[in-house]
Amino acid sequence: MRNIITILKFSKRSSTSLLFWLSLVSLVSGVRPVFYVIMPKFILDELLGLQRPQYLFGYVAFLCLGALFTALLGNLAEGRFTLLAEELNQSLRILLANKTLNIEYHLSESKSVLDMKERAKNSLDFLYQLSPSLVSTGGAIVTITSTAILMISWRWWLVILVLGISLLTIPLLKRLQVLELDNSARSASENRAFRYFLELAVDYRYAKDLRLFVGVDLLMSRAKKNMDSILRINHDYFTRSGTLNGLIRVLVEIQTGLVFIILGINLLFRQLSVGNFTMLYGASRQLGSAVSVLFDQIRVITTINLELAFFVDFLRLPDRDGMEETPVVNQQNVEVEKVLSEINEGKLSVQVQDVSFRYPTSDELVLEHLTFAIQPGETVALVGRNGAGKSTLVKLLCRLYKPKSGRILINGTDIWDFPLEQFYAILSVIFQDFQLLPLLLSENLGCKKSDQISDDELARIEEALGKSDMLNWAQALPYGIHTPMTRLLSEEGAVPSGGQEQKLAIARAVYHDGRLIIMDEPTSALDPRKEEQVFSQMLNISQNHTAIFISHRLSSTRHADRIFVLDGGKLLAEGSHEALMEHEGLYRSMYLAQADQYASEQ
Amino acid sequence: MKVLRFLFKKIRQYDPKMLWMLTLNAISAALYPFIWVFVPVLILHHYQDWQISQLILLIGSAAVCAALFGFITEWLKGNYRMRMNTVRYHLIRDLTEASLRMPYQNTLYPETLDRIEFSRNSVSSPHQGAGGIMLTLLPLFGEILAVLGFIGVLSAVSPWMFLLVLTLLISNFLAYKKHAVLEESTFKAAMPTFRQSDSLTAVAHDPLRKKDILLYSAWNVVESYLRDFADKIVGIMRTLVEHRIKMNTVLAFVELLRDLVIFGWLAYQFVNGKIDAALFVLYTGSLLSFMVLMQSLVQNLVTIQLESVRFSTYLKFMEEVYNQINVESTTAKTAQRFEGAAEISIEDLEFIYPNSEKNALSGLSLTIHSGEKLALVGENAAGKSTLIKLLCRLYRPTSGHILMNGIDIWDYPEEQYFSLLSVVFQDAITFPFSIKENVTMGLQTNVLAYQIAMAQSGLQAIAEQAPKKDETTLLRILDDEGIELSGGEKQKLFLARALYKNEARFLLLDEPTAALDALAEKELYERFASFTEGKTSVFVSHRLASTRFCDRIAFLKDGKIVEMGSHNELIALQGEYQQLFEVQARNYRQGSLFSINTNTGLETEHA
The missing domain is CATH 1.20.1560.10 (ABC transporter type 1, transmembrane domain)
Known part of the structure; x- marks a missing residue:
């Protein structure tokens, strides 16, 4: 029950109201069947012995009104409870999404964490089963108590008999539970894979290649492999669980038969009136079925509890370093404050000291003892062959990964010593594979809900759009800068082209106004004119900032103050374009490889 | 029923x-x-x-x-x-x-x-x-x-007791039905909310988006949307x-x-x-x-x-769908005999995207000779990618024809046409399969063609570095041991896939070098002649120097070809192509420096 309780504690409103309505629903649903067991006895007694018509009709009326009352109350309570449960479920979903963002960066795209997240997400679907389960459990307990009292008043051992036979179902139920968990463990990963293939049906990024390279057969055969293995796992599970469920039913029927025989014999020997016979028979049927419902629901609840463990475990995955604000020593705090105010004045230097790094899943060093420094206000270009470690270095600078050894300092302070939010405020980054959000344009820049953006901020957003030459475009949109990007939120949403997206990403970086600008391959999809435009814009906004550029187009990077040439994770050379061109070396040969193509024809 | x-x-x-x-x-x-x-x-x-x-x-x-x-x-x-x-x-x-x-x-x-x-x-x-x-x-x-x-x-x-019970039940039926219809219509009306909530949740879950959301502290705005959706639900x-x-x-x-x-x-x-x-x-x-x-x-x-x-x-x-597929397959089409490289003639081609009034292509005519290497050049949105899609038979022309060896490409059986065609798309992405499967895209492997493609594309060297060679899975979505390829490596992979189709007679390359470093790019150009041999090829690139490896250059603007000829001819023409070439070329010349103090690169160009 531990996980269920943990989960219930996340409820936005007090979980007391959840529990209140739950108990009310349980009480009503538990009392109802007992009511139907007791009332006919009185009616039968009237019919057979007492024969008092006014009582008879009174009982009938009472039975009917009682049924009405419990129906109304149960109905109301159940509705309230459903809504509260839905609210809880929704907030848990948001919690899960938030956690996904906060876990260690390198974990986010690994299969095992994706599988785990899949199970965590699925376990929330189990919550929909939890509410009816809790209701039936509560109901069953009420029914058991009241029918047991009825039966004890006649023969106490009848209750023992009924309960005794019910106990026999426990090992069967245990076995069922093992099967169920095993099934969900074995099929989670396969299910995710199968669903992944099916997502391809609507993912049109794949559609062209699949058609032209006639890859549909390959894809469908892979999907079939997953499907077959899901079906095999399913087949195993349902065949065995079907037999167990069948056996439980058999026990219940045997129980009914036995009780019936005992009651029948008593009726034969006139130990029981017809009314009591009917009532006790009904009571024992209700008791038997309530007990099996109870056991079954306990099994369901423990299964849900175990499934929810995936959710709880996922929430307990380590957060990224620096997520929890460790209380920093005062002295250090003062130092960070000082550095931050220096940075705000526009003085930002970067020192990379002996940094080595390899990805957690690989043995290969991507960066090896890398050391360099960038002076305040300097514009630096990182160049090198594919796989030289340039993009990795950017990820380290952004604190997405921690260096394996060595340190990265900003104004002499290790970047990992800054409070996280303040650190992000220092950076304006455009990643190679940057992504805009499918929300309003203003929200993409402001990173706030549009109704919370102040007039002042709005003016700055427009200014940023102006700087990246997108203000006219934005103002021509149906809702100006409050137009949704993509059609997700509205049919009238705007879909920017690749070049426009790139400029919007620049505008976002401008608005963010970090003192350190990092731009990774921002122009690969642009035609020559737009490329030049974008580069001149970038150089423009990087004035008065410390900036790092990465590009394969060496005509663009040559204007940087200094160029760092990376090769195999090491710093091969550094200097201005002119200085680097004076010596034979990687830079010169790369530059000439491109420039030669443009040499004039004469 | x-x-x-x-x-x-x-x-x-x-x-x-x-x-x-x-x-x-x-x-x-x-x-x-x-x-x-x-x-x-x-x-x-x-x-x-x-x-x-x-x-x-x-x-x-x-x-x-x-x-x-x-x-x-x-x-x-x-x-x-x-x-x-x-x-x-x-x-x-x-x-x-x-x-x-x-x-x-x-x-x-x-x-x-x-x-x-x-x-x-x-x-x-x-x-x-x-x-x-x-x-x-x-x-x-x-x-x-x-x-x-x-x-x-x-x-x-x-x-009549039975009748009474029946009447009551019919009223029950109607009540339930009414509720079910309401439920259905409510859910249908709420579909956008569910879809929006799901998509935005998927955005938050997407590993690729994580960097941007974190660095721009954008979770708050995402969360407030998710809360609104939750309230609506x-x-x-x-x-x-x-x-x-x-x-x-x-x-x-x-x-x-x-x-x-x-x-x-x-x-x-x-x-x-x-x-x-x-x-x-x-x-x-x-x-x-x-x-x-x-x-x-x-x-x-x-x-x-x-x-x-x-x-x-x-x-x-x-x-x-199956009616459509059947119509396609019954109106066809006997396989054509084919020898040597394809000859493509495009006649008065027009294409308009649905829900758009503007022609993406208007009255485009062009002949690509057998074995020719043609470069397709133009600014973003000139119609290059649309033309490529039409050549790939992915879209049907609004009017006009594309002929291959004199026969409309839509009159070839689909399998034959696709087997004659090899493409590298600009926006291709890798599948979470093995390197080998990503290249062959099929259940069987033609070993010889595979080896040639691996060698020619330069993918061989990359595969050898991978933990399980060419059996290594790409992406970690379905395999914890999967690897991620860099942009340059992916482009080699897509090239290998295109080269693997050895019966192909028509090769389309859309920006195959955008993510390559300078040396890898040069290397590719040097090998260009060898893998286009025996094929007619069309090459799209923003790096205009690369077009000099081609026999002819077609310059596209507003869905039409405005200039056509060899590199030297077009430079001599001093037209649009020459201007665009100059934008790139001048930055490689000694001492040149584009103005960094104004963000008006475009205007200086026209001045």
């Missing part, structure tokens, strides 16, 4: 055992409720003159029957559900296949995408659409049989719950009326000596069971009706 017929056909096709399960379950589920209704009646009727042995015999055999039917019902419940899932998975798979095989052009229409989405919804849950229908069929048949039995008992009591649920409470309240009063009438009437009959205690028990018992049964029958009928409507989208979509 059409939907049910279709579904039964699929059941027969994918898991025919479900049919006898339905029959067996119907029988045992129909008989079971009678057992414990009749036994007490018999006892009450005869207890005054029975022996214990008779009593035990009766109850014992009843228990055996009940245990047997109970076992069967329970066993079938799980097994049937499993088989239902089998059929459902096949339906999902069929849908995926159909949407991958339908003409690519369909993807341009949002209606098509919506219909695929609806169809997917109608098979993706075990409780909705096809799953909902199949699950409901299981109890339904048993209930129908049992109801017939009870009607027999009831009409013995009194025919709870609001929708509230509407439904409130309606359900109202409906159930009314139904509770209807039930009160029903109970009063039935019990009152039975009591009255008893008081007047028309029935004895045993019959009283029998009638009340069977009436109560009958009510429960009818209630569930009514609900199940409503479910089947609604889910059939939902599932009919699937049916319609599949029919249309």
Whole structure:
């Protein structure tokens, strides 16, 4: 029950109201069947012995009104409870999404964490089963108590008999539970894979290649492999669980038969009136079925509890370093404050000291003892062959990964010593594979809900759009800068082209106004004119900032103050374009490889 | 009914055992409720003159029957559900296949995408659409049989009693139906909210988005949207719950009326000596069971009706796609004999995207000679990618023709045309399969062609570095050991895939060097001649220097070819091409520096 309780504690409103309505629903649903067991006895007694018509009709009326009352109350309570449960479920979903963002960066795209997240997400679907389960459990307990009292008043051992036979179902139920968990463990990963293939049906990024390279057969055969293995796992599970469920039913029927025989014999020997016979028979049927419902629901609840463990475990995955604000020593705090105010004045230097790094899943060093420094206000270009470690270095600078050894300092302070939010405020980054959000344009820049953006901020957003030459475009949109990007939120949403997206990403970086600008391959999809435009814009906004550029187009990077040439994770050379061109070396040969193509024809 | 017929056909096709399960379950589920209704009646009727042995015999055999039917019902419940899932998975798979095989052009229409989405919804849950229908069929048949039995008992009591019960049940049916229709329409109206909430949640879950969300502290805005969606969803649920409470309240009063009438009437009959205690028990018992049964029958009928409507989208979509595919394949088309490189002539080609007034291509004519290397150049949005898609036979021209060796490309059988064609798309992405499978894209490998493609593209060297060589999985989505390729490595992979198709006579390369470093780019150009040998090729690139490896250059602007000729000719022409070339070239010349103090690169260009 531990996980269920943990989960219930996340409820936005007090979980007391959840529990209140739950108990009310349980009480009503538990009392109802007992009511139907007791009332006919009185009616039968009237019919057979007492024969008092006014009582008879009174009982009938009472039975009917009682049924009405419990129906109304149960109905109301159940509705309230459903809504509260839905609210809880929704907030848990948001919690899960938030956690996904906060876990260690390198974990986010690994299969095992994706599988785990899949199970965590699925376990929330189990919550929909939890509410009816809790209701039936509560109901069953009420029914058991009241029918047991009825039966004890006649023969106490009848209750023992009924309960005794019910106990026999426990090992069967245990076995069922093992099967169920095993099934969900074995099929989670396969299910995710199968669903992944099916997502391809609507993912049109794949559609062209699949058609032209006639890859549909390959894809469908892979999907079939997953499907077959899901079906095999399913087949195993349902065949065995079907037999167990069948056996439980058999026990219940045997129980009914036995009780019936005992009651029948008593009726034969006139130990029981017809009314009591009917009532006790009904009571024992209700008791038997309530007990099996109870056991079954306990099994369901423990299964849900175990499934929810995936959710709880996922929430307990380590957060990224620096997520929890460790209380920093005062002295250090003062130092960070000082550095931050220096940075705000526009003085930002970067020192990379002996940094080595390899990805957690690989043995290969991507960066090896890398050391360099960038002076305040300097514009630096990182160049090198594919796989030289340039993009990795950017990820380290952004604190997405921690260096394996060595340190990265900003104004002499290790970047990992800054409070996280303040650190992000220092950076304006455009990643190679940057992504805009499918929300309003203003929200993409402001990173706030549009109704919370102040007039002042709005003016700055427009200014940023102006700087990246997108203000006219934005103002021509149906809702100006409050137009949704993509059609997700509205049919009238705007879909920017690749070049426009790139400029919007620049505008976002401008608005963010970090003192350190990092731009990774921002122009690969642009035609020559737009490329030049974008580069001149970038150089423009990087004035008065410390900036790092990465590009394969060496005509663009040559204007940087200094160029760092990376090769195999090491710093091969550094200097201005002119200085680097004076010596034979990687830079010169790369530059000439491109420039030669443009040499004039004469 | 059409939907049910279709579904039964699929059941027969994918898991025919479900049919006898339905029959067996119907029988045992129909008989079971009678057992414990009749036994007490018999006892009450005869207890005054029975022996214990008779009593035990009766109850014992009843228990055996009940245990047997109970076992069967329970066993079938799980097994049937499993088989239902089998059929459902096949339906999902069929849908995926159909949407991958339908003409690519369909993807341009949002209606098509919506219909695929609806169809997917109608098979993706075990409780909705096809799953909902199949699950409901299981109890339904048993209930129908049992109801017939009870009607027999009831009409013995009194025919007008039966009529009364029936009337009440019909009102129940209408109430449930009304609620179900409301539920359906509410959910349909709420679809955008659900879709938006799901998509935005997926954005938050997407590993690729994580960097940007973190660095720009954008979670807050995402979260406030998610909260709004959650509130809306709870609001929708509230509407439904409130309606359900109202409906159930009314139904509770209807039930009160029903109970009063039935019990009152039975009591009255008893008081007047028309029935004895045993019959009283029998009638009340069977009436109560009958009510429960009818209630569930009514609900199940409503479910089947609604889910059939939902599932009919699937049916319609599949029919249309296969009609389209059939039309394509019957109007075709005998395979053409083919030798040497292809000759392509484009005649007066026009293309307009749906929902757009502007021509993406207007009156484009062009001949690409056999074995020629043609460069396609122009600014973003000039129509280059559209032309490539038309050449790939992904879109049909609005008017005009594309001929390959004198025959319209749409008159080739699809497989033949695709086998003659090899493409590297600019926006291609890798599949979470092995490197080898990403190259061959098929179930069998032509070893020789594979080795050549690996060597020519330079992918060989990359594969050798990978932990499991070319068996290494790409991406970690489906394999923890999977690897991620860099942009440059991916471009080599896509090139290898294009080269692997060794019967190809027509090669289309859309920006194959955008992510390559300077040396890798140069290397590729040097090998360009060798892998375009024996093929006609079209090369799209923003790096204009690369076009000098081509025989001719076509300069596209506004969907038309405005300049055409060799590099030297076009430079001499001093036109658009020359200007664009100059933009790039001047930055490589010594001492040149584009102005960094103004962001008006475009204007200086025109000045």
